[in-house]
Amino acid sequence: MDGWGNLVKSPYTSGDPYTGISRMYLKFKSQLMPYIYTSAASASNIDTGNGDEGLPMIRAMFLYDDSDYAASTATQYQYLFGDSFLVALVYQDTAADDAGNDIRNNIYLPGDADQVWIDYFTGEQYSGGQVLNNFDAPLWKLPLFVKGNAIIPMYEPNNNPVVPSDTNPEGLDKTRRTTEFFAIAGDGSYTSYEDDGASIKNDTDESDGAYGTIDNISYGDHVSTSYSSHVGEDGTATFTIDASTGGYDGYDSNRASTFVVNVSQEPDTIVARNGDAELTQIAVSSKDEFDAVEPAASEAVVFYDEAPNLNATPSDEDFSNTEITTTPKLYVKFAMTDVQQNAQILTLTGFVNDGEISADTLNEHLDAPENLTDTSSTPTSISLAWDEVRAGESDENSESATSYELLIDGQIFNVGSATDFVHEDLAYNSTHTYQVRARNANGYSVWSPEQSFASKPDPWRNAPVPVAADWDGGYYSNSVESRAFDHSVDDNLFHTDSNAIDHALTLDYGSAYEFNTFEYYPRANAGNGTVTKMKIETSLDGNHWAEQTVEWEKSSDVKTVDLGTHFSSRYVKLTPLASVGGYFSASELAFYKKDGTSGYEVGSLDHHESVTDTDYGNLSQVIGKENRDPHADDFKTNVSNRSVDFNGNGVYDVYDLSFTMTKLDGGTQKKGEIGGELAVIPSSTAVKVGDVITVDLYADGVQNANALGALVNFNSSQFEFVAGSVAQSPHISGMENRSIAVTDFTDGMQTVNLAFANRGDKALYNGSGMVASFQLRAKADGDVALPSTTYLVGPGFDYVEDSSDGSVEFPDVPEPTAAEYAQDAFDITMTNDERTTDDGTNVTKLIQ
Ligand SMILES: [Ca+2]
Numbered sequence: 056m057d058g059w060g061n062l063v064k065s066p067y068t069s070g071d072p073y074t075g076i077s078r079m080y081l082k083f084k085s086q087l088m089p090y091i092y093t094s095a096a097s098a099s100n101i102d103t104g105n106g107d108e109g110l111p112m113i114r115a116m117f118l119y120d121d122s123d124y125a126a127s128t129a130t131q132y133q134y135l136f137g138d139s140f141l142v143a144l145v146y147q148d149t150a151a152d153d154a155g156n157d158i159r160n161n162i163y164l165p166g167d168a169d170q171v172w173i174d175y176f177t178g179e180q181y182s183g184g185q186v187l188n189n190f191d192a193p194l195w196k197l198p199l200f201v202k203g204n205a206i207i208p209m210y211e212p213n214n215n216p217v218v219p220s221d222t223n224p225e226g227l228d229k230t231r232r233t234t235e236f237f238a239i240a241g242d243g244s245y246t247s248y249e250d251d252g253a254s255i256k257n258d259t260d261e262s263d264g265a266y267g268t269i270d271n272i273s274y275g276d277h278v279s280t281s282y283s284s285h286v287g288e289d290g291t292a293t294f295t296i297d298a299s300t301g302g303y304d305g306y307d308s309n310r311a312s313t314f315v316v317n318v319s320q321e322p323d324t325i326v327a328r329n330g331d332a333e334l335t336q337i338a339v340s341s342k343d344e345f346d347a348v349e350p351a352a353s354e355a356v357v358f359y360d361e362a363p364n365l366n367a368t369p370s371d372e373d374f375s376n377t378e379i380t381t382t383p384k385l386y387v388k389f390a391m392t393d394v395q396q397n398a399q400i401l402t403l404t405g406f407v408n409d410g411e412i413s414a415d416t417l418n419e420h421l422d423a424p425e426n427l428t429d430t431s432s433t434p435t436s437i438s439l440a441w442d443e444v445r446a447g448e449s450d451e452n453s454e455s456a457t458s459y460e461l462l463i464d465g466q467i468f469n470v471g472s473a474t475d476f477v478h479e480d481l482a483y484n485s486t487h488t489y490q491v492r493a494r495n496a497n498g499y500s501v502w503s504p505e506q507s508f509a510s511k512p513d514p515w516r517n518a519p520v521p522v523a524a525d526w527d528g529g530y531y532s533n534s535v536e537s538r539a540f541d542h543s544v545d546d547n548l549f550h551t552d553s554n555a556i557d558h559a560l561t562l563d564y565g566s567a568y569e570f571n572t573f574e575y576y577p578r579a580n581a582g583n584g585t586v587t588k589m590k591i592e593t594s595l596d597g598n599h600w601a602e603q604t605v606e607w608e609k610s611s612d613v614k615t616v617d618l619g620t621h622f623s624s625r626y627v628k629l630t631p632l633a634s635v636g637g638y639f640s641a642s643e644l645a646f647y648k649k650d651g652t653s654g655y656e657v658g659s660l661d662h663h664e665s666v667t668d669t670d671y672g673n674l675s676q677v678i679g680k681e682n683r684d685p686h687a688d689d690f691k692t693n694v695s696n697r698s699v700d701f702n703g704n705g706v707y708d709v710y711d712l713s714f715t716m717t718k719l720d721g722g723t724q725k726k727g728e729i730g731g732e733l734a735v736i737p738s739s740t741a742v743k744v745g746d747v748i749t750v751d752l753y754a755d756g757v758q759n760a761n762a763l764g765a766l767v768n769f770n771s772s773q774f775e776f777v778a779g780s781v782a783q784s785p786h787i788s789g790m791e792n793r794s795i796a797v798t799d800f801t802d803g804m805q806t807v808n809l810a811f812a813n814r815g816d817k818a819l820y821n822g823s824g825m826v827a828s829f830q831l832r833a834k835a836d837g838d839v840a841l842p843s844t845t846y847l848v849g850p851g852f853d854y855v856e857d858s859s860d861g862s863v864e865f866p867d868v869p870e871p872t873a874a875e876y877a878q879d880a881f882d883i884t885m886t887n888d889e890r891t892t893d894d895g896t897n898v899t900k901l902i903q
């Protein structure tokens with residue numbers, strides 16, 4: 056009943072049958088107040104006489120027994136309510152029908168096999184130390200168990216704790232007490248704690264050193280009442296309420312007492328006494344009559360109910376037709392007496408309260424079930440099935456099973472009559488041992504041979520968690536990004552404010568991953584923030600992004616995007632373009648890598664954790680590759696499938712190369728932002744057949760270059776590349792020359808791929824002037840047209856990229872008359888085959 060929704064949150068809002076069910080439990084709770092109040096007193100560190108001083112009212116299983124199972128999370132959905140009740144609330148939909156009727160699995164009954172637990176609503180008895188499964192839990196039923204031999208003090212049902220009056224007819228009448236006995240065998244006892252229910256008395260104040268210490272809190276005067284039951288071997292049972300002791304303001308010791316004794320059959324004889332006085336018995340023929348008749352002094356009203364119906368819902372509600380029939384109860388209403396003067400004693404002969412628990416012995420006529428198999432498994436569950444055990448199958452004397460038990464990791468699980476079971480809430484990829492045996496009234500079979508089955512691996516093992524996630528908009532409350540990456544699909548959402556559209560959630564996975572699938576887990580109800588259109592951008596270098604836009608139905612279904620088989624990414628941007636309410640919410644955002652792969656360093660050609668000499672050795676497989684025939688297939692195999700064309704231009708160029716080279720030998724330690732320009736400058740603007748021209752790569756004010764180069768194209772109908780003509784300026788002599796000319800492209804446009812890169816931690820290039828050159832020989836007359844793209848790359852992979860359409864344009868180089876661009880200022884030197892030395896005028900001569 057949380058605060059959201061359109062309906063008033065009250066027990067009667069949804070009408071029949073919910074009203075009746077709620078009423079039944081509220082009445083029951085009002086009846087239980089003497090028990091609940093006593094538990095509260097124990098929890099308040101009062102010695103109530105029940106041996107549970109200081110224990111909370113709601114008790115975890117390990118407070119009852121010291122088994123490993125009791126201490127495990129397998130028992131987290133149940134609790135002991137005080138000393139005598141076990142509550143195994145229905146906390147999930149296991150196999151519910153449309154009306155909400157379900158079963159409850161995994162109810163651990165604490166204690167050993169001698170500890171009997173009684174289903175409060177059916178009277179069925181179970182041995183402790185087992186885990187109940189397939190436990191019937193119709194909508195109305197809270198799985199509730201009472202400990203064998205428990206004694207529960209109660210009042211009559213009431214609507215409030217105020218004494219009844221003409222204006223408050225449904226108030227609490229403390230003079231009418233009911234005590235229910237769940238005696239099985241041997242002894243039971245209980246002591247109730249009663250006070251005015253309204254005041255706490257504290258005799259100390261802060262001047263007292265004992266103030267506030269646990270043994271110095273006084274809850275004032277109170278009344279204690281002790282109850283006991285004793286079942287003798289001869290079937291004689293005695294139920295006693297001792298004379299009460301103590302007192303408090305307003306206490307009235309005159310009480311009418313009703314004993315309720317759970318039995319399996321009608322006792323032979325009944326004797327009721329107030330003190331020494333035996334009461335005359337008044338027999339009635341129905342529970343209604345029993346409730347209506349008040350015993351006179353020295354009388355007791357007696358009713359044996361063969362099949363009590365615990366449902367007292369008024370007959371005008373449909374829920375009244377649901378009979379909640381339990382095992383027989385004997386009701387004895389004693390004449391009112393002064394309970395501080397008189398003990399009240401009920402003695403029965405022929406007492407039986409036998410739950411027909413299956414004999415706890417080996418039944419040699421019952422075969423162990425066969426073919427215990429693991430029919431399916433998930434990361435958190437293992438489904439089991441086995442063959443039914445039927446009479447006459449192995450021999451003519453063999454018997455049928457009525458129920459089955461599994462021994463799972465040493466713990467007995469009762470599964471009822473089912474021949475299958477789902478073992479749930481398991482750790483990922485965990486192995487468990489299983490055996491099964493049959494049971495019937497005569498005992499149990501031997502266990503089947505032990506087998507081991509395992510749950511499936513972690514379903515999130517292929518979904519790495521980003522090392523950084525940054526939402527560039529506002530949040531809803533504290534619903535931060537990390538909630539979408541905690542590998543938990545729940546209501547703990549990443550949730551933005553309502554201005555999420557066109558804002559980006561940027562993720563850095565720290566390494567590159569071979570992702571193949573993206574999954575978006577919307578919130579459970581597809582409400583605010585459920586994205587219906589999303590832009591997904593991915594990048595390996597953080598500079599160049601590929602994008603796709605996906606559209607989805609508005610639903611809570613998981614949305615899956617297939618990323619293909621050769622897809623790698625380190626960075627991701629998720630931008631909602633349309634969503635419910637303009638918010639962005641996610642239970643989980645998962646990029647899944649290919650199973651068996653790991654994160655790798657961008658630049659490792661073979662996708663290793665870090666760039667190595669092996670990658671260096673493989674550079675010859677990729678440098679110069681282009682996505683054009685006749686090399687398109689080669690490019691796909693060696694570049695695309697390796698995801699190393701970081702700038703996505705269809706060429707493995709110096710920019711791509713720098714990611715590998717820079718990270719060798721421990722990587723560069725250099726810092727600095729890239730600056731300046733590179734230009735491609737041919738020595739002539741027009742050629743005649745046979746001319747050889749020199750093409751210079753010219754630096755202009757370059758700063759912090761860790762790698763540089765260019766793609767220079769020429770038409771093979773006009774030029775041919777002069778083999779071996781690539782020259783490297785001494786100014787970049789620390790860089791490795793990985794330049795290559797590829798001259799067999801079928802479209803006629805050939806490439807000189809100039810590539811100079813520092814290997815590892817080398818000096819950066821700063822300066823202006825010619826840094827490299829090559830030569831072309833003219834095959835035809837004409838203007839020189841050399842389309843080109845130049846690259847300058849910094850140590851942090853920031854870069855300058857300039858493209859030219861091929862018409863010769865000289866760069867904005869320094870004019871010789873401009874003092875600020877004089878040679879001294881720039882330290883410009885240019886040399887080539889024609890001009891092997893530089894007196895500082897080469898630039899001027901070239902650009903005239
Ligand atoms: Ca989550």
Ligand SMILES: [Ca+2]
Nearest residue numbers: 700704706708
């Ligand atoms: Ca490229």
